[in-house]
Amino acid sequence: MFILENISQLETAIAKALKIRPRVQFVNFGRYQVSGSKGYYTVVCRKDESGQKVVACGCKGAEKGLVCYHAVSALSLHIGLAKQRQTATI
C-alpha cells in the first residue's frame, strides 16, 4: 500500500506497465483486477479520512510499500473514471 503524492513516484512502475501491458478489469469504482505473473491481483484506490489517495495492491511488492505496475495500471483507469464522474456532476 502506498499514498499517492505525486506522479514522479510512479515513473518506474509506469515504464514497467507500458512494457508488460497488464489487463485491467473493472470491478467497481475504486476496485480493479490487474493481471500479474501469478494471476490477478486486486487493486483498491480510495481516499482515506484525511483526504490522501491510498492505493493498495495484493501483490508481494505492494505489501512492502513499493509502487507496483498493477497499481499504476489500475490508477490510470481509476483517474480516467474519476474525471468522468467529476464532469458528470457539473
Ligand SMILES: [Zn+2]
Ligand atoms: Zn501489485
